[in-house]
Amino acid sequence: MTDKDSFEVSVKEAARDDAGRGIARLSIEVMRALSLVSGDVIEIVGKRKAAAIVWPGFAQDTGQHILRIDGTVRANAGTGVDERVRIRKVEVGIAKKVVIQPTQPIRLVGGEQYLSRVLRGRPVMEGQTVRVDVIGNPLTLVIAKVTPKGIAVVTEETEIELKETPYREEEGKKKVVSDVHYEDIGGLTRELEMVREMIELPLRHPELFERLGIEPPKGVLLYGPPGTGKTLIAKAVANEVDAHFVTLSGPEIMSKY
Numbered sequence: 001m002t003d004k005d006s007f008e009v010s011v012k013e014a015a016r017d018d019a020g021r022g023i024a025r026l027s028i029e030v031m032r033a034l035s036l037v038s039g040d041v042i043e044i045v046g047k048r049k050a051a052a053i054v055w056p057g058f059a060q061d062t063g064q065h066i067l068r069i070d071g072t073v074r075a076n077a078g079t080g081v082d083e084r085v086r087i088r089k090v091e092v093g094i095a096k097k098v099v100i101q102p103t104q105p106i107r108l109v110g111g112e113q114y115l116s117r118v119l120r121g122r123p124v125m126e127g128q129t130v131r132v133d134v135i136g137n138p139l140t141l142v143i144a145k146v147t148p149k150g151i152a153v154v155t156e157e158t159e160i161e162l163k164e165t166p167y168r169e170e171e172g173k174k175k176v177v178s179d180v181h182y183e184d185i186g187g188l189t190r191e192l193e194m195v196r197e198m199i200e201l202p203l204r205h206p207e208l209f210e211r212l213g214i215e216p217p218k219g220v221l222l223y224g225p226p227g228t229g230k231t232l233i234a235k236a237v238a239n240e241v242d243a244h245f246v247t248l249s250g251p252e253i254m255s256k257y
Contacts, residue, residue: 005034005088005089006034006045006086006087006088007030007033007034007065007086007087007088008065008084008085008086009026009030009065009066009067009084009085009086009087010064010065010066010067010082010083010084011046011066011067011069011074011079011080011081011082011083011084011085012066012067012068012081012082013068013070013081013182013183014068014069014070014071014073014183015058015068015183016183016184016186018055018068018070018183019070019071019072019131019181019183019184020070020072020131020132020133020138021070022052022053022072022073022122022123022130023052023053023054023055023069024042024044024052024053024054024055024067024068024069024073024087025054025055025056025057025058025061025067025068025069026054026055026056026057026066026067026068026087027056027057027061027062027063027064027065027066028056028057028062029062029063029065030057030065030067030087031054031056034087034088034089035089036054036089037054038054038055038056039053039054040053040054040089041053041054041089041090041092041123041151041153042054042087042088042089042090043087043088043090043151044067044069044073044076044077044079044085044086044087045077045085045086045087045088046074046077046078046079046083046085047077047078047079048076048077048078049076049077049125050073050076050077050125050128051090051092051123051124051125051128051151052069052073052123053121053122053123067085067087070181070183071180071181071182071183071184071236071239071240072129072130072131072140072181074181074240075129075239076128076129080200080204080240080241081182081196081200081240083204090151092123092150092151092152092153093148093150093152093153094152094153094155094157094158095124095146095147095148095152095153095154095155095158096147096148096152096157096158096159097145097146097147097158097159097160097161098119098124098143098145098146098147098152098154098158098159098160098161099143099144099145099146099161099163100115100130100141100142100143100144100160100161100162100163101141101142101144101162101163101165101166101167102139102140102141102142102162102163102164102166102167103129103140103141103142103166103167104166105164105165105166106139106164107164108134108162111162112160112161112162113160114132114134115132115141115160115162116154116156116158116160118132119132119154119160120154120155120156120158121153121154121155122153122154123151123152123153123154124143124146124151124152124153124154125143125146125150125151125152126143126144126145126146126149127142127143128142128143129141129142129143130142130143138184142167144163144167180232180235180236180239181236181239181240182236182240184232184236185229185232185233185236188229188233191229191233192233192236195220195222195233195237196237198216198217198220199217199220199237199241200237200240200241202216202217203241203243204241222234231247
């Protein structure tokens with residue numbers, strides 16, 4: 001990959017309406033630099049590689065070298081918000097067969113037909129995760145195998161095989177992501193920015209704090225009425241930094257058992 005074939009951009013959050021659709025929004029300037037048009041497929045290279053469909057960016061993104069992708073695509077590419085990745089245009093073929101596995105035991109009646117419709121037109125590659133809505137609930141699935149190998153687009157001719165056995169992390173090359181991302185949290189923009197600054201930044205870039213001689217926060221207290229999104233924020237931040245998340249309720253702390 002040469003510099004002429006690729007472009008370095010800064011990762012930003014996707015709009016809520018774009019979450020789960022496998023799209024990447026780019027400014028017109030970046031699209032022109034890579035000779036991209038809407039509907040083209042790009043490869044995103046972070047710590048890992050991911051694929052997404054190109055859509056034009058928003059008006060406020062004009063003139064900026066930014067890439068708006070949702071949490072699932074960010075996790076697939078091994079990157080996070082405000083980190084830098086390289087993107088390039090790729091020519092893709094048609095997927096003949098795609099094998100999909102859930103992250104937890106499920107049984108979906110008509111699941112293969114449903115997934116064929118949902119994933120139609122989307123680029124897939126082995127090891128990546130996709131998120132679909134089933135009766136209003138998000139479900140994370142893993143692309144276990146793609147024939148032919150590499151990035152391929154799902155069409156109505158693509159054979160979809162949905163296995164009931166859960167995908168095991170040791171079978172793949174990366175961690176299976178959870179169902180909660182920043183795009184799932186609405187109306188808490190300021191709170192998210194503060195939590196990200198106090199938690200995500202020290203975890204992602206501890207060398208900055210060491211260089212400046214600053215002690216990062218050892219804990220953060222989120223308080224508010226039930227149902228306002230405290231746990232959701234914690235899960236989203238943990239997911240973005242690949243941290244293990246443990247939930248403890250009040251009764252569990254007080255109980256001697």
